[in-house]
Amino acid sequence: xxxxxxxxxDENVEVQHPHVYLQDIAKLNCSxxxxxxxxxxxxxxxxxxxxxxxxxxxxxxxxxxxxxKEPDLxxxxxxxxxxxxxxxxxxxxxxxxxxxxVIFVCLAxxxxxxxxxxxxxxxxDVAGLFGQIYMQVTGQPSNGFTILEISYSLGIGLGVxxxxxxxxxMKITDDPTxxxxxxxxxxxxxxxxxxxxxxxxxxxxEK
Numbered sequence: 001x002x003x004x005x006x007x008x009x010d011e012n013v014e015v016q017h018p019h020v021y022l023q024d025i026a027k028l029n030c031s032x033x034x035x036x037x038x039x040x041x042x043x044x045x046x047x048x049x050x051x052x053x054x055x056x057x058x059x060x061x062x063x064x065x066x067x068x069k070e071p072d073l074x075x076x077x078x079x080x081x082x083x084x085x086x087x088x089x090x091x092x093x094x095x096x097x098x099x100x101x102v103i104f105v106c107l108a109x110x111x112x113x114x115x116x117x118x119x120x121x122x123x124x125d126v127a128g129l130f131g132q133i134y135m136q137v138t139g140q141p142s143n144g145f146t147i148l149e150i151s152y153s154l155g156i157g158l159g160v161x162x163x164x165x166x167x168x169x170m171k172i173t174d175d176p177t178x179x180x181x182x183x184x185x186x187x188x189x190x191x192x193x194x195x196x197x198x199x200x201x202x203x204x205x206e207k
Contacts, residue, residue: 009079018047056198
């Protein structure tokens with residue numbers, strides 16, 4: 001009875017060295033530990049050290065390379081049919097530049113959100129609406145700083161906290177935040193586009 005190799009692959013794998021081995025891009029499981037150890041250090045690709053970027057590979061090509069090395073091995077791939085190897089140079093820590101980027105993003109987010117809220121309030125005339133409600137309920141003109149404006153301002157802040165589901169390192173629930181969900185959707189769309197573009201390019205080359 002031949003041994004079986006289970007090969008689990010993610011859609012996008014990040015590496016920080018140009019010499020890519022099978023254990024760098026896949027999770028391996030095999031009943032034969034000797035075969036497993038040999039395949040872990042099996043070379044898959046030698047990338048240009050000076051050209052970081054994304055490289056698309058097919059699982060069928062990967063299975064073909066493994067079959068040449070272990071012809072009697074049954075291979076069972078699990079996961080994606082095509083995958084991306086993202087080669088990035090190992091970043092050098094620069095705390096000053098990191099803090100500059102964090103502060104810039106925080107300021108841009110804060111003032112951008114504030115501008116959006118103010119333009120929305122101005123478009124729908126929230127101040128005028130509150131003034132009318134306050135006049136109808138109390139019979140006195142509003143000075144622009146009443147319980148309506150205060151509760152509305154506090155409600156916006158609390159609503160943002162509940163919507164984004166975290167404040168600093170504290171999370172209200174264990175669910176992923178809307179920002180995390182959108183970033184994952186964006187990442188999936190980017191990976192799908194890269195794989196489809198490479199597939200179309202290969203088909204055009206074959207014509």
